[in-house]
Amino acid sequence: MFRLFGNKKLLMLMMALVVFIALMGLTLGKRVGLTWPEMVVKDTVAWTQGLFYKPARYIAGFFEDVRHLRRTYQENKILRMTLSQYARDTMRLNMLEAQNKNLKEILAFTERQKQADNYTYMVGEVISISPDPYSNTVNIDLGLKDGIKENMAVLSVNGLIGRISKVSNFTSSVQLLADMNGGAGTSAERTLEKGIAATVKGKENDVFGTIEYYDNERQALVMTRISQNSQVQVEEGDTIITSGLGQVFPKGIEIGKVLEKKIGEFGITYNAIVQPKATDFRHLREVLVVKVPEVE
Amino acid sequence: MRHLWLSLTLFLAFLMEGTVLKWIIPPVWQGQVMVSTHFTLVIVLFISLYVNRHLALIHGLAFGLLHDIVYYGATMIGTYSFTMGLVGYLTGLVSFRSRGSIVSSMLAITAGHFLFEAIIYGLYRLFQVTGQTPEWIFFHQMLPSVLINLLFALLLYVPLRKWLESMASESVKDE
Numbered sequence A: 001m002f003r004l005f006g007n008k009k010l011l012m013l014m015m016a017l018v019v020f021i022a023l024m025g026l027t028l029g030k031r032v033g034l035t036w037p038e039m040v041v042k043d044t045v046a047w048t049q050g051l052f053y054k055p056a057r058y059i060a061g062f063f064e065d066v067r068h069l070r071r072t073y074q075e076n077k078i079l080r081m082t083l084s085q086y087a088r089d090t091m092r093l094n095m096l097e098a099q100n101k102n103l104k105e106i107l108a109f110t111e112r113q114k115q116a117d118n119y120t121y122m123v124g125e126v127i128s129i130s131p132d133p134y135s136n137t138v139n140i141d142l143g144l145k146d147g148i149k150e151n152m153a154v155l156s157v158n159g160l161i162g163r164i165s166k167v168s169n170f171t172s173s174v175q176l177l178a179d180m181n182g183g184a185g186t187s188a189e190r191t192l193e194k195g196i197a198a199t200v201k202g203k204e205n206d207v208f209g210t211i212e213y214y215d216n217e218r219q220a221l222v223m224t225r226i227s228q229n230s231q232v233q234v235e236e237g238d239t240i241i242t243s244g245l246g247q248v249f250p251k252g253i254e255i256g257k258v259l260e261k262k263i264g265e266f267g268i269t270y271n272a273i274v275q276p277k278a279t280d281f282r283h284l285r286e287v288l289v290v291k292v293p294e295v296e
Numbered sequence B: 001m002r003h004l005w006l007s008l009t010l011f012l013a014f015l016m017e018g019t020v021l022k023w024i025i026p027p028v029w030q031g032q033v034m035v036s037t038h039f040t041l042v043i044v045l046f047i048s049l050y051v052n053r054h055l056a057l058i059h060g061l062a063f064g065l066l067h068d069i070v071y072y073g074a075t076m077i078g079t080y081s082f083t084m085g086l087v088g089y090l091t092g093l094v095s096f097r098s099r100g101s102i103v104s105s106m107l108a109i110t111a112g113h114f115l116f117e118a119i120i121y122g123l124y125r126l127f128q129v130t131g132q133t134p135e136w137i138f139f140h141q142m143l144p145s146v147l148i149n150l151l152f153a154l155l156l157y158v159p160l161r162k163w164l165e166s167m168a169s170e171s172v173k174d175e
Helices: A007-027 A036-106 A111-115 A188-194 B004-018 B039-050 B053-070 B079-094 B102-126 B134-174
Strands: A120-129 A137-140 A153-155 A160-167 A172-176 A196-200 A208-215 A220-227 A239-242 A254-263 A269-276 A286-291
Touching: A007 B079, A036 A120, A036 A137, A036 B004, A036 B053, A137 A286, A196 A254, A208 A269, A220 A254, B004 B039, B004 B053, B039 B053, B039 B079, B039 B102, B039 B134, B053 B079, B079 B102, B102 B134
Parallel strands: none
Antiparallel strands: A120 A137, A120 A286, A137 A172, A153 A160, A153 A286, A160 A172, A196 A208, A196 A239, A208 A220, A220 A269, A239 A254, A254 A269
């Protein structure tokens, strides 16, 4: 083995190892912003990738449409029903909104408090998806110039899919929920950093927990630290939404449905296995980035 | 200048990896069983077998770094660059004595690919990016990926070998 390499080559290999390990260590984890060479490379490549991704998507979409043609009639019927329901809900919503605004005026809410729930949604198109199975990174065509910042929540039409992890000038990377594959063996900071504060729809004042990691083997998210003491408990089939308590994600975004309730690690809390609503992380077209308003 | 076309081909393969293939590969293979396509790696291995290992080293490092930067999300820069460079170089060493038949070159590519997957997994485990057990990763990610990439290598074998060997003989003539 050593004759194969020779002294000089072995030295080179050692040098390379040292340099690369240092590079990996430095770029891993919390790091604020990207340097300009990274941005230039990323933006240039992303632009070229866009040329490929869109046509491929359209062609694949066409075949998918043909497959769905048979279901169209059924779907149409259901949609018409939901539409009438939607119209009724809008009426109610308008009324409630006006009432809510009035009440806030009376209670003298500050401008910041009033604006807190007024989210704006930005549509981004997917440029490319990483072929690396360990890091589920998706690049989208919104960047610093569009006001994107790190840690913003990203949704697809189905529900929450991830957060913005790195931003460059014209593009940014999305870290998908499936990338929270913590569990045993992953460093504590990495999982803790990415926990999402969550609650149950309809039981917002009783059930709290943290979406901690993605279980690769079960293909589901694990929600931990749900208190056993509260009167109302999380049940199978409940819808899990973000609670907004973590200050990172806005509140009320749908995450998924509870598949199973289990006793937690130390026996004093519950864990819930949550089936994410946006399941197909690998075939994304458009995503929505949620911008939380900032009032000085 | 002679290698410009080679670099362009690799760049095209790199673009394909992240864009078109996600739509071609059936969704069943992208859930629990994860097929990841590393076409740049396959071409780098071909270069290492049929041209020389130094060219493979350079291309492996360069395109690995490109991959690292473009898909730099929650992990780190340097894994793919280091691994692709190293694997490209090592594969060149192994096959140095005999430029064999299709079987031996496919074996070399399979071995190189497994080594690549193993080093990537090792690095991610070392830096605690992943906590999965090696057995699970082997059956759900490594094995399917290697098989699919081997299929791609077989598809490319005849045209790519011809092209690369003509390139290699030209460079010998120049010297």
